[in-house]
Amino acid sequence: MRKRNLLLSLFIIFCGNLYSQSITGFTPENIEKQLELEASFEAKLSAKNLDAWMQKMAAEPHWVGTEYGRENAEWMAAQFKSWGYDSRIETYHILFPYPTIRELELVSPASYKAKLTAVAVEGDPYTAQGEALLPSYNAFSTDGDVEAELVFVNYGIPKDYEELEKLGIDVKGKIVIAKYYGSWRGIKPKLAAEKGAIGCIIYSDPEDDGYVRGDVYPEGAFKNKTGVQRGSVMDMPLYPGDVLTPGYGATKDAKRLDRKDAPTITKIPVLPISYEDAQPLLEALKGPVAPDSWKGGLPITYHIGPGPAKVHLKLEFDWQLTPAHNVIATLKGSEYPDQWVMRGNHHDAWVHGANDPVSGMIALMEEARVVGELAKKGQRPKRTIVYGAWDAEEPGLIGSTEWVEDHEKELQEKLVAYINTDGNGRGFFRAGGSHTLQAMVTEVADIVIDPQTGVSIKERGIARQLVNGGPGTFSLSALGSGSDYTPFIQHAGIASLNIGFGGENAGGEYHTIYDTYPHYKRFKDPEFAYGIALANAAGRIVLRLANADVLPLEFTQWHATVSEYLKEIMDETEKMRKDVEKHNSLVSKNAFELAADPRKVFVKPTAKEAIPFIDFSPIQNSLAKLSSSITAFEAVSVEGLPLSKKEALNKAMQGTEQVLTDVSGLPRRSWFRHQLYAPGFYTGYGVKTLPGVREAVEQKDWKEAQEQILKLARTFNSMDIHLQKLISLTE
């Protein structure tokens, strides 16, 4: 709709600070009104609330199923109600394991019993709550009692196993020890099990997450030698949410899988430990010295093994159905009550969770408070706004997933967009999401002021990109997984965003007993200035989506982004071809063997299968066609469009993101339906764009690649038909 946007762009508002702004989706007569509303909204945000609410919500541990978690939910529901929302608690009954036995011992050549407990520290009374703190463990590890030689596998990701293969080391029947980082944690036991390992230990190496990064808690923000990162190892790239109710809500009476059949529980026991506990284990390894890139920050020579270190790992869990309480608060829209805009953040934590999730949750609440207050004063949003506080995000996005699965049809009919936040801190604005929303988010980022520098959060972000050699434009990253947007965008096909601030708040508290109010105040966002900035940015996004004359979706940037993803895959295919050619040439020259040290174990590489030429033209053709339709759509003028047509247009635009999904889902994981964005099957949180095609190429499954190319071309053709329909609605 170029004409409309162009006109709006020319309609420049001079605010007090001479700040110019154009806003997508608003007709000229409504721009000023909207900006005034947003200014009132911003003016009413109070950092004091954030501070008080964090102290309240993070006073005690509140993982799913705890009494304090339930209290937090009820308190939030009451708060929303007091602000004018129709609020309720929607409870699901989910499987949640609580650790009853956690034993890890080095049994030979020396003996060491892992402590598995982080110490209380001076100046932070929350860390001294003892028994009340959740023991450190990985949720959805299977029960197990194993003893075997140990193998150090670096991060335990695919390329590490390739390296082990070169060294002739097999993990079959062994217990692996992997560093945290390098991938989402759940990939480590998944891959280890695929490779035949019988147990998996994950530890935080001081190089990635300890004294190498900076002074440790309580002197500094980083992980001390006793800190342990908890976290879920559920196979979320298969499906997130309740392991027993895939694809539908875990209501009280839902039909449930047998636990033994639940495919997202790990195949082998897995336990996270501190670097203090890891050192004696690693020190007891012999065998080849680890490659340089594997070495961490412990004062030892990193060996790979296997053995002679032998360890015993025993884990048992209490597997109980546990209530997960989602808080849902609704403010009905004045003009389009059946078009919803949803904001969400989870409220459950692993321990106190001052940063994760409370720092995001309180920003959402302050935003909701002011939106409610404005509504009471007559500035009710045109569309319905729904605030959600999710439970059980930590063990596997469970609260949000069950809710989305339970309400899927209604959401697909009504929900315009979902805007997610999670932890928040000092630094730079980060936003990921549906690229149809990139233009709108860019405009918001251009008006929200960074509290430390006084320039817009967009300008500050671009400054950092430029200094780091990046581009001079704002863009949305693509969404993988790791927070509650996943069921919305990747399952239900709802346009989604995930936003927050960070980059100047580094620390080692993530999922430990050290993620507390004192830690947050010292190292994250001491004055809650970025909490307010987040409420401001998210609130403006919500208010624009709620009040726009025409939904602010933009397709030119979307098309450019998608085209770039395709180019990446095509380039990657060419690179793979060249790499294989180079590899095979070296094999034919016997270069690998000649270059290898004959005194070290060396598995001679063999020739690889040549990379075939792939026909990407179906996607290229469909994108070319789409390009014309987008040009036509942007040329449409909506000025003076009769109300009925505008309403029909809005209604049709609401379902745009769903056009990008396919009900058959991705290969081997039908729960993930979005054809543009998915968490990587072997990266976990890390995104794979155009995942069907990209993962087939990466896995060298050329038949599947060609099938997925056709499927993706069909998706883009559907998008083309959809755009034609939108255009026709304006004629």
Added chain:
Amino acid sequence: MRKRNLLLSLFIIFCGNLYSQSITGFTPENIEKQLELEASFEAKLSAKNLDAWMQKMAAEPHWVGTEYGRENAEWMAAQFKSWGYDSRIETYHILFPYPTIRELELVSPASYKAKLTAVAVEGDPYTAQGEALLPSYNAFSTDGDVEAELVFVNYGIPKDYEELEKLGIDVKGKIVIAKYYGSWRGIKPKLAAEKGAIGCIIYSDPEDDGYVRGDVYPEGAFKNKTGVQRGSVMDMPLYPGDVLTPGYGATKDAKRLDRKDAPTITKIPVLPISYEDAQPLLEALKGPVAPDSWKGGLPITYHIGPGPAKVHLKLEFDWQLTPAHNVIATLKGSEYPDQWVMRGNHHDAWVHGANDPVSGMIALMEEARVVGELAKKGQRPKRTIVYGAWDAEEPGLIGSTEWVEDHEKELQEKLVAYINTDGNGRGFFRAGGSHTLQAMVTEVADIVIDPQTGVSIKERGIARQLVNGGPGTFSLSALGSGSDYTPFIQHAGIASLNIGFGGENAGGEYHTIYDTYPHYKRFKDPEFAYGIALANAAGRIVLRLANADVLPLEFTQWHATVSEYLKEIMDETEKMRKDVEKHNSLVSKNAFELAADPRKVFVKPTAKEAIPFIDFSPIQNSLAKLSSSITAFEAVSVEGLPLSKKEALNKAMQGTEQVLTDVSGLPRRSWFRHQLYAPGFYTGYGVKTLPGVREAVEQKDWKEAQEQILKLARTFNSMDIHLQKLISLTE
């Protein structure tokens, strides 16, 4: 001389292993004879000699001035004599400091007295020689007694001080602590003094040189926590050799500078320490956390300071004139006694020096033994061969430098080439030197067989290059400094080579008490197979230079290499221009300030002066002209050239490398005369090719860059005239 080479290339020799070979500088009728000679030579080499001689020479510490060093020299002289050489000891009287006081203490906030002593280890009785071991120190540190706050400066090289500037940290009046590596050690105190520091501590970080790399001695080869690297910090990039007699021999009655006027003694006291001694000092630092790339392998958070750590450093030396005994052994040539080929290796060590220098010295001796034996049997070389065993290399290339300075005129008239070796070990063939010799060395590398793989050392080296993404051709690296070739090539203008094997012999023994026979046997070259390979390669090079019909200089590869160096500098200038433009664009956008964390110290960068466009055309034109002359020269046929003309040609070719020198030397360091190769003024051992131009560009001294361009163009024009002369001699 393409025709000649072409003819020789066609004349393929089939050896027993069907190995084909062409050899530059020999007429067809002499190729087979030469190859038979070399085969006889190779067959007589004995690893047992190497083993026995290492045990003898490395039995006790033998730094310059020691009784054992003198005994080694006399024993070697006698050996050479017994092999038919005219051998003598040439002694110079050089300034050499012996440490009398070495004190380093952390005085606040905690107290720690550095031990400064490496421990004896089990299984290596040499390390238990106690008082006989030379205390760890840096030779040619000035005396000093200083106390000040400490600053961690990473490697203490120019870019580290740029980083400190960004952080607003000044080392003026402070004592700096720098890691070894990143540059030659002498750069660290030189630069620290230039920046105003009053003392310098250098330590071996376990990441570069300790347990991070592998198991430590005696369990493994790497540096244990007590090991200390000794070494010279003389300002060798100004001039090497005796600090009191720059440019002339340190004979008994030579005129000497006052020690206080000697410019190559450091301006501030400097002491090397172990990582055990470094840790308490580094741990006591506060201030900013070091950038990621600065962090080492100690189990601490690396802070920069300054302070609060305060240290006291006291150093005193006994500055004595010490005799340095060079062993010179001559085998007169049968046909051209006044054309010399010289081979050298030093014999002094910091402690036992099994690897450095004995492993190279014994290979040289075995080579000399067999060459002598062949001569006795009637296969005397046509040219004179001179073997040199240098003393006092470790404190600053002193023995060789004084000898070259003392004999400069004769060497410039007679010496065809100098071939240097130093330590040696298991692995890949490495060769650096004058690129006129590249063709000849390539041919030798193509016939010497790697003892582990059975392919040629050239093929194995290329295999490694290919695996690492490098080129598929053999080439010589350019020579910087760090061993005794420096006075030959860079001062006297003698074509030189430096060769050896390594890459599979890593360890932490360098310049420590752990560089012993047991360490060598376990970790370097257990069967002396690579010692034999070195004797084989060096011996063949020597024998080819000694017997060639026409000296084997080749100019096409030389020209290509030099042209590549020019291209590097031109590309670097362009890169500097783009970097400055980018920097200034970021400054104009205030991007650095916006991207910086306001809670951290940040010095706002200012705009830099734009990089002017430089006129490189004088060099380009002279290289273009040279290219034609080289083509003409290579087209000359020397077949059937009368003996007198051949002799005149050889005599003229002998001085070729000197054409590449300029008597005025490099800016601010006239001792260094070579216009193609020099050690970097701020890198030390690291080479700078086309150094006059390159360093002026790097220092952004545009006036000097333009002057040096004209000077280098004149040098190339002289080379052109020289080649024209060579051609005319054949007409």
